[in-house]
Amino acid sequence: MALIDVDDVSFRYSTQPGDERALRGVSYSIEEGEFVGITGVSGAGKSTFCRTLAGQIPHFYQGEFDGTVRIDGVDTRARSIGDLATDVGFVFENPYNQLTGATSTVLEEVAFGLETLVDSREEMKRRARDALATIGVEGLADRDPMQLSGGQSQRVAIASVVAMRPRILVLQQPTAQLDPEGTEEVMEVVAQMNREGYTVVFVSQDLERLAPHLDRLAVFDGGRIALDGPPRDVLGTAEADDLPVLVPPPVRIGYRLRESGRIPAAEPLPLTLEECAEELSGVVETASDRGVASAVDDDVPPSPGATSPNDAASPQSAVDSASTAPVTDSAADSACRSDDANGRVEARGEVVLDDLHHTYEGGVHALRGVSFSLDDGCVCLVGQNGAGKSTLVKHLNGLLKPTEGRVAIQGVDTTEQRVAQLSRRVGLSFQNPDDQLFHSTVEEEVRYGPRNMGYSEDVIDELTERAIERAGLTDVREKNPYDLGDPWRKRVAVASVVAMDTPIVVLDEPTGGQDAPGHDLLGDIVEALVKDGKLVVVIAHDMDFVAEHADRVIALARGTVLLDGDPATVLSDRETLSEADVRPPQVTRIGTAIGLAEPVLSLDELYRRLDVQTH
Amino acid sequence: MNTSIYKPGESVVHRLNPVTKLVVAAAVSILVFLVPNYRFALAISLALFVGVAVAGVSGIVLRLVGLAMVPFGALLLVIQGILNPANHDAPFFVVGPVTLWEAGVAETLLIFFRVLVLVLSFLLMATTSQPQKLRIALMEKGVPPQLAYVFIASLQIIPQIQARAEAIADAQQARGLDREADIRTRSKSLVALLAPLLIGTLIVANTRALALNARGFNRRTPRVFLYEVADPAGERALRWASVLAVIGAGAWRVFRWL
Known part of the structure; x- marks a missing residue:
């Protein structure tokens, strides 16, 4: 008998219209010890499927549930979520939301779930320490859980689930919000656990890293399992049929x-x-x-x-050679720039960073003398978390001011203008779309940006329309952004910034957690903006995106520029890149x-x- | 970045059972409202400041007290000392057209020190009690696990909400929201700042509820705790004394009123 047996399961969330179903008659079984990968576009039913395995459906999410899910022969309807947790460990996408948020050490966090499971304090401590050791984070036991890196947090979250000694681990896009290093850490740990006998169900879009570990891969589409089998076969078919899968x-x-x-x-x-x-x-x-x-x-x-990749280590030589990313002397043409009658700042932007330093209040020296100038095209900033990428882009619209050095946007020193004024030149979309969204429809949300720019109604209409179309949001324009999946919300947030029609557009990790159509779409948006003559600055962990769309790549490490040049030069300089913890x-x-x-x-x-x- | 209000330490205040601190904080806060004399509240405040100094948490406590109490005190003085007609008897101080009334000043002092005691006592409790020990101590006194969790989580969540509020402000400013514009524009932009915060907090709460549930939090089996929280007889006596003091003061007020 299979360890997990899903039989003809359908589910409609109570928030869905009557004829829609998140799952439509899914039957699937997983044997003990198997490592199953799950992928598919946003809204295909992946998360809903995982929720049925852990009993969250039908016990937590309201809706119509048909069919049966059996874990080791027992119907999930007959067990509570807490009881099922001793068989099925569930790891959420965002580790911060999964942790209790009320502990001051990692050990406390991991022990938390054991309160109702163990007989003695000694056993509790032993099991918590064992779980940390299994995940390879025993060194973190006394650290504050809220001060860990993304990868560390997610591993602590896994440890807190593993402490309950489930046989099955269900991981719901656990790496979508992590950087490449964190992703590797989590994938490695999960693969190791599978080798030790855990049955694993792992949802991800990152098949490049996941697929080599898998016994089986299932592709969800429209609430059904469209493909299932050994990863080589499934991916081969997906490639042959041009399915929306990141092969x-x-x-x-x-x-x-x-x-x-x-x-x-x-x-x-x-x-x-x-x-x-x-x-x-x-x-x-x-x-x-x-x-x-x-x-x-x-x-x-x-x-x-x-010819010699090491040349690129000197920014000047790399800039000289960057034929695809013309870096012109900015002072000459900035003088003739002016705002036209509509209040729209003229296209083409340039950014000049001159010996930029930034030290945060707490004393962290995040940027240590960064100098470069940007004119147009797509410029990708790469580097590990903590390298200073986010700090750098916050200087472009004045959210942060240099603590030393100077930043000029189209000839304007950022210390001389308010953020709201600079936002007419620089539109910036952050990584977490939920920091922005607050309107009840997608369309209103997209209008928010251009409306703040003070354009006329006609212009706002036109810009909103174009952004909605470019971001592929036409079909969902009347929907509430929060009724859409994460990848869709991200597209809404990007569209809202694109609609501001600023000469400079900054996107923070736009393809993070995106499905295959989302990847293509965001790539197309960037290309279209570049074609319009804009300067597009992208913070990217996704090197395939960089290779495909960048005209120029700047690698940061420890607050300084490590490499700066055209993609071929930078991305092939494996040795220097490794200092920035970036893999080509x-x-x-x-x-x-x-x-x-x-x-x-x-x-x-x-x-x-x-x-x-x-x- | 420090995301917790709790400051680890080894002081005598830290070593107290968290429930003792909670009971004493509640007791002194009620007492100062029962005793209609600002000198009493002032004396308790001074005692609490000594406790803050002994615990070595002056940095965070004074900063938060300053943030809350300075604007509150100023507002109070304007409302009670100048504006409230009920206080207009004998002038205390006159500057041009503005009169500060004696009764108003007395009223201001009383309210200010009462609230100061409330704020100080709970901050002293929150900054010196390890959240998990507080939770365990509460449950050992019979508080339901859910309530105990919610109590400590809401103490801890303040810095997290602060961090997120900053991220939201950044994101909306990047879309052209003007935080330095005139009051009308700014009041309209409040929804852009608050709505994502509220929605986000609800999403986190929902996920947390589910995650806690999935970690067996709602199981009704006997619980084992990671820490043993000491509760010596002296502290029990202190708690009873606090309760008795509140009852005594209450009875005295009722007696006088009759």
Whole structure:
């Protein structure tokens, strides 16, 4: 008998209209010890499915529930959530909301759930310490839970669930709000727990990191399971049918090689970078020099002067070589800029940072002498959490003022204007959409930004319309943002800033937690803004996004600029990047692994280099 | 960044059973409202300041007391000392057209020190009681687990709400909200600042309720606690004495009223 048995389950939340269902007749079973991944677009039913496993449906969420879920043979209807918790541990997306918020040490936090489970204080302490050790965070036992990094917090949250000794772990997008380092930490720990015998159900969009660990992958769509099977097969099908799934590069490359006949179609697809590189190495030999050489003079801009990646460590040389991101002398043309009759600030913006330092009140020296100037195109800021990225962008609209040095936006010193005035030049969308949203419809929410700019009604209408269309929100414009999933709310928040039509747009981690259509959409928005002549500054952890859309990449570490230049130069400088705790995109690493001399930034480029044609 | 109001320490105040601190805080707060003399409230305030100094929590307590009590005192003086016609008997001080009345000053002092005792005593309790020990001590005295949790969570949540309020203000300003504009614009923008905070707090509360539930919080089995919270006889006597003092003062007030 399967450990988890889901039989013909349907669910309608009481907030949903009568004919909608979050789940539609899902049947699924999971054996003890399996590691199952779940993916699919926002609103496909992934979270609802997980909630049924932990008994949150039907015990906590109101609605119509049909079918049965059995854990180890027992119907979840017959058990309470607290009782089920000893079999099914549930990890939420945001660790901060999951922790009690009322403890002063990690040990207290982990012990909290044991109060009703153990017989003695000694057992409680032992189990709490065991759980921390299992997750590899025993060193944090005496720390304040509210002062941990995202990855540490999520691991403490997992430990607090593991302390209850469940056999099953259900993780609901546990890495969506973490940086790459935190994501790796959590994935590693969960994979280790699976090896120790835990049954794991893991919801994620980050299949590049998750898929190699999985026994099985299920793709949800419209409240049903659209695909299910070993990850290689499922991802191969998803690639072949062009389904809205973030198929990892190794699978896509493998699929292409099979499609083009370079590899027998029956061979299993590669899933990891290593498998992919090994497979490609054979192909590179057969492609010989011709494939490698012909690529260089294609329309892909070769990385200029980037023969020695170390050159990029000096910002000046990198700036000189950044052919795709023209950095002009800003003083010359800033003088002729003026606001037109509509009060709209003229397009094209530039930003000048001159020896920018910022020290917070508590004494943290977050920025230590940052200098660069930006003109147009898409500029991506990369680097680990704490590198100073957020502190830096808050200087662009005056939310923070330099404690030393100077920031000028279109020739205006940020200390001379209020944030509200600077917001006509710089629109900034933060990472957490819920910090912004407060209107009852998507459309009103999007209008809020342009209305604050004091544009005329006609202009507001036009800008709102365009932003809604660009962000793919036309169908949900009348809905309440809080009735939409996280990825959708993020799009609403971005649209509301885009609608302000400022010459400079700053986006903080726009693709975090996004599904496949969301990734494409936000990429398209950035491209459209760049095409309009705007300067788009993006804080990005997602290196695939950077490789695809950046015209210039600036890597920060410990409050200083580590690298600054065009994407090919920066992203291929593996050694320097590692100082910023940033890994090049997978496709670039694959290119390096098979010995390509020039850095590769996209799959198309790789195919051209290797002369892999589809026809 | 420190997100907790609790300041760890080893002082004698820290070592008291949290329930003792809570009972004494409640008792002195009621007492000062029963005794209609500001000197009594002033004396209790001074005693509490000594407690704050002994506990080594002056930094945070004085900052919060200053934030709350300075504007409150000023407002009180204007309302009671100048505006309230019931207090217009003998002038205390006259500056041009403004008269400060004697009865008004007395009333101001009384209310101010009463509220000061209330604020000080609870801040002293909150800053010196480890939240989990407070929760455990409350449950050991028979307070239901849910209530005990809500009590300490609301003490701890203040700094978290503060941090989020700042993030929201940043986000709305980035969309053009003007916090430095005229009063009318600013009052209209209040909803942009408060609505996300309220919605966010509700979402967190909902998730927390679910997460606590999933950690067996509502199970009705006997509980085991991580800490043993000492409750010596002396402290029990102190608590009873506090209660008796309140009852005594109450009886005295009733007797005088009859």
